[in-house]
Amino acid sequence: MEGAGGGPGTQEVRACGRALGGNCRVALLDEEHLGPYAPGLYAEALRALITDGDGEDPAAPLVVLLPHTYQSAEYAPRLAVRLDAAYIASVSAATIDDAGRVRFRRSILQARLRAEVRPRKRTVVATVQIGAFGGTDPAASPDAVVKVGRPADIEEHEEREVLGREAAGGGGVDLAGAERIVTAGRGVGGSDEVSVAAELAVALDAELGASRPVVDNGWLPREHQVGSSGHIVAPNLYLALGVSGSIQHLMGMSGSRIIVAINKDPEAPIFSVAHYGIVADLHEVAPVLTRLLEARRSS
Amino acid sequence: MRIGVCIKQVPDTDSQLRIADSGRGIDDSDLNWVISSCDLCALEEALLLAEAELARGEERPELVVFSLGPARVEEALRKALALGADRAVHLADEALQGGDALADGRALAAAVAKEHCDLVLTGAQSDDIGQAATPAVIAEILGFPYAWLVMAVELDSGKRSLRVVRELEAGMNEVLRLDLPALLAIQSGINKPRFASLRGTLQARKKPLRHEDRRGLEVDAARVGAAGAGFETESVTLPPAGAGGVMIEGVSAETAAEELIAHLEREAVL
Numbered sequence: 001m002e003g004a005g006g007g008p009g010t011q012e013v014r015a016c017g018r019a020l021g022g023n024c025r026v027a028l029l030d031e032e033h034l035g036p037y038a039p040g041l042y043a044e045a046l047r048a049l050i051t052d053g054d055g056e057d058p059a060a061p062l063v064v065l066l067p068h069t070y071q072s073a074e075y076a077p078r079l080a081v082r083l084d085a086a087y088i089a090s091v092s093a094a095t096i097d098d099a100g101r102v103r104f105r106r107s108i109l110q111a112r113l114r115a116e117v118r119p120r121k122r123t124v125v126a127t128v129q130i131g132a133f134g135g136t137d138p139a140a141s142p143d144a145v146v147k148v149g150r151p152a153d154i155e156e157h158e159e160r161e162v163l164g165r166e167a168a169g170g171g172g173v174d175l176a177g178a179e180r181i182v183t184a185g186r187g188v189g190g191s192d193e194v195s196v197a198a199e200l201a202v203a204l205d206a207e208l209g210a211s212r213p214v215v216d217n218g219w220l221p222r223e224h225q226v227g228s229s230g231h232i233v234a235p236n237l238y239l240a241l242g243v244s245g246s247i248q249h250l251m252g253m254s255g256s257r258i259i260v261a262i263n264k265d266p267e268a269p270i271f272s273v274a275h276y277g278i279v280a281d282l283h284e285v286a287p288v289l290t291r292l293l294e295a296r297r298s299s
Numbered sequence: 300m301r302i303g304v305c306i307k308q309v310p311d312t313d314s315q316l317r318i319a320d321s322g323r324g325i326d327d328s329d330l331n332w333v334i335s336s337c338d339l340c341a342l343e344e345a346l347l348l349a350e351a352e353l354a355r356g357e358e359r360p361e362l363v364v365f366s367l368g369p370a371r372v373e374e375a376l377r378k379a380l381a382l383g384a385d386r387a388v389h390l391a392d393e394a395l396q397g398g399d400a401l402a403d404g405r406a407l408a409a410a411v412a413k414e415h416c417d418l419v420l421t422g423a424q425s426d427d428i429g430q431a432a433t434p435a436v437i438a439e440i441l442g443f444p445y446a447w448l449v450m451a452v453e454l455d456s457g458k459r460s461l462r463v464v465r466e467l468e469a470g471m472n473e474v475l476r477l478d479l480p481a482l483l484a485i486q487s488g489i490n491k492p493r494f495a496s497l498r499g500t501l502q503a504r505k506k507p508l509r510h511e512d513r514r515g516l517e518v519d520a521a522r523v524g525a526a527g528a529g530f531e532t533e534s535v536t537l538p539p540a541g542a543g544g545v546m547i548e549g550v551s552a553e554t555a556a557e558e559l560i561a562h563l564e565r566e567a568v569l
Contacts, residue, residue, distance in 0.1 A: 008468070039435075039445060070467050074447040077432035078439040080401065086529030087401055089430040103533070109427055110312050113325070114538050119530045159444040159478040163462070168450075168470045180568070204569075216488035222470075229448075229466055237568040258568050259544075260559065266548070272538050276562050278555045279548035288556040296560070296569075 008130065009067020015133035016065050016126075019094045020102060026145045033149045038160060039075035041150075047082045048151040050123075061102050061122055068127035070229075076127050085123035090247065092132040111247050111269040130228070131251045173223045175207050175231040180239075183209035183226055183253075184219070185270075187242020187263060187282055191219040196286045197241050203293040204239070209253075211243045227252035241282045245270030262286065300352070300360040300456055302345045303416035304384065305407050305437070306338040308368055308375040309427040322534050334375050337422025341485040343492040345420050346383045348454050357456055361385050363414050367395055367403050373508065380503035381495035388414065392512035397525030400428070404436025406523045409516035412441060418461070419482040423448050434484035444477040448486045 017024045027049060031037065034045055050064060064079070066072040068090045080087035092114075093105035101118065104126060108115050175181060182204060184197035194214070201208045209231075210224040226233055228248045238256035243249060245261075245268055253259070254273045261274035262282045271277045278285055310316065311331035319326045334342075345362050353359040364379040366372045367390035376387040388410055395406045411419055419441075424431040431447070438445035450472060451464035459479040464472050466486050477483075495503075513520060520526060545562065547555045563569050 043439075070448060073431060074435065074445075077400065077404075077430075077435035078445075080432075080529070081404075081436055081439045087399070087430065087432050088530055089432060107538075108429060108535070109310065109316060109325070110429070111538070112312060112316055113318070113535050115532050116534045116536075117530045117532050121529050124529075159481070160446065161476045163474040163476055165467070166464075166472050166474065168466070168472045212488065218491070225470075228468060230470055237563070258563070258566050260563070267537070269538060271544065271546070274544045275566075276559060277544055277546045277548075278559060279546065280552060280555055284552040285555050288552045289559065292556050292560055293569075 008069050009072075009128060012128045012130060012133045013065045013067050016091065016094050016128045017063075019133070020063060020096050022060070022096070027148050028145055029148045033147050035150055036162065037071060039078060042072075043075045043078040043082060045148050045151055046079050049146065049148055050083060059122075061096075061100060061119075061124065063102060064123070064125045066125070066127050068129050073127050076125055080125040083123050083125065084121070085125045086119035086121045088117060088119065088124060088126040090129045091126050092129045094126075107247055111245060111250070112267070129247065129251075131254060168222055173207060175209055175224070175226065175233050178207035178233065178235050180204050180206035180237040181209045181226070181233055181235045181253075181256075182206045182239045182241065183211060183243055184214050184241055185211040185243030185263075186213040186217075187244070188214070188219070189242075189283075191217070193283070194219050196283060200239070200241070200286050200290045200293075203290045203297070204237070206235075206237070206239070209233070211240075211249050212246065240270050240274070241286055243270050244268045245273070300358065300418075301363060301414065301416050302348065302360045303363050303365060303411050303414060303419040304338075304342050304345045304379070305365045305411070305419065305421040305433070306342060306375060306379060307335045307422070307425050307427075307433075308332050308366065308372045309335045309425055312426055318535055318537070322536075323532050324535055332371055332374065334378060335422055335426045337424055337426075337485055337487050339422075339492040340487055340489050341420040341422050341483075342379055342382060342384065343490045344452055344485055346493070347490060348418075348452065349383075352454070352456060360417075360456075363388060363416065365407060365410050365414075366390065367398075367406055369396060376508055377503050378495060380506040380508070381499040382493060383499065384506075386506065387508040389508060389510050390512075390516075391510050393524075394513040394520060395524045397528065398523055399528040399530060400430045400432035401436055401529050402523045402525075402527035404433045405440060405518055405527065406513075406516060407433065408437045408440035409518050410511050411437065413511075413516065417459075417479050418454070419443065419480075420485055421482070423484040423486045431484075434482060438482040441480070441482070443480050443482045445482050445484070446475055446477060447484045449483045450486055450489050452483060452489075 091104040182201040209226040210220040228251045234255035239260045261270040262278045317326040362384040364384040448466040453462040
């Protein structure tokens with residue numbers, strides 16, 4: 001078995017590797033040894049390292065784990081093609097039975113269901129969901145770490161050049177430092193109805209957040225977005241209004257101290273992380289909540 | 300210039316999902332099927348690129364839409380034609396069905412290669428299985444430069460190059476230059492997909508839609524469809540409801556709000 005990782009998600013990758021037991025090797029891919037990131041180059045460097053194989057049991061399963069980040073999940077499927085491996089993305093649990101059969105758990109249908117999957121090939125490339133496998137001791141059993149260098153014979157010529165990096169949205173919203181956040185989800189219904197969340201935010205002295213569909217629809221600007229592609233937040237109080245709770249959203253807010261969800265769908269995945277849930281139409285409950293909180297303040 | 304767009308038909312996630320009797324998937328007898336949301340954005344982006352070329356006085360690129368799936372997928376392809384695509388290719392052969400991202404990617408790569416596309420657009424991730432792998436597999440097999448999670452595209456057809464903005468974590472973007480032929484996996488939010496007009500829907504019935512099979516694509520039977528899938532699903536379950544949280548339901552809005560405030564006072568977060 002083999003774990004590969006570096007940077008964000010390294011802890012999750014190591015924890016997932018431990019869950020599978022076996023013989024763990026950790027490979028670090030960094031720009032210092034490998035050169036600037038390019039998907040083909042990184043896939044090829046890992047392929048060369050893994051097929052090198054020095055003295056391992058050719059019958060035992062070989063699992064290559066990478067963090068499900070926007071960098072490694074970009075090239076991991078290409079590595080799977082090059083290794084003729086199975087590819088399983090964004091796993092949240094991993095087990096191995098006495099017969100050496102590996103199984104993974106992952107969410108499907110936008111986190112509405114979860115699936116247990118079993119690879120049909122000896123070699124598996126899997127990406128590990130950030131935030132899953134939490135709470136492991138980083139100091140436990142230090143694995144041997146290999147720094148991945150540039151393959152000597154590489155002729156990978158990538159027709160892709162990085163021109164620069166830029167912030168995606170404007171400023172003015174301090175979600176990362178907020179004590180309380182009220183987030184508007186798709187369930188608010190439209191740009192005119194976002195006010196129901198904004199008014200509750202004012203009554204709670206909270207910042208206003210937004211889920212991805214709300215931003216994609218243009219109901220609120222991108223700087224309000226909570227989730228893996230927006231802000232990762234951990235306020236004292238997180239109140240989700242009409243947020244269904246995609247994996248990317250849960251990754252961005254599940255570290256909050258108290259999570260409240262108001263949604264009329266009792267099966268919305270957001271309830272799986274909520275400490276308090278109200279199954280109701282947010283347009284009925286939120287205005288009452290706003291009124292009671294305003295009355296409480298002025299009394 | 301030819302732009303290919305790969306789309307996937309998926310269950311509408313707003314519809315009620317029931318687990319099939321086998322326990323290995325969802326009951327597909329009574330589902331609404333739609334074009335996966337990111338794929339719809341990819342099609343819209345292709346339409347916008349074609350319109351921009353025309354506005355610059357260039358020849359309008361031809362738009363070819365591809366989809367792999369059973370007979371029901373024809374509806375998704377007709378919708379893409381109604382929205383403005385010129386031709387459709389349906390990978391409908393039984394031997395191509397039941398695969399995973401690797402198997403599907405191999406078949407789609409062969410279909411795209413056969414049509415000699417200069418640029419291929421597809422969604423970053425499907426709304427059903429969501430492995431986000433098929434676009435990378437197509438790019439890998441075709442040897443195309445590739446970017447995932449694309450939030451903006453500018454095409455310079457003269458220089459045969461693209462300027463692309465790609466999403467990174469934590470509110471950052473990366474700006475890239477890619478040379479054609481290339482494959483871009485489009486992120487939701489890049490644009491607002493248009494609705495089909497009545498005229499478009501009528502025209503779509505007459506636009507060419509052809510079927511493609513395994514033999515025509517010259518792909519190995521063991522590498523595509525169910526035979527080529529790298530993993531199998533043993534079981535599908537509902538996630539555990541509520542992680543031990545307090546649920547307030549079946550009461551009036553007034554009572555629900557009062558109960559919640561009482562809980563939040565106890566938690567000292569107000």
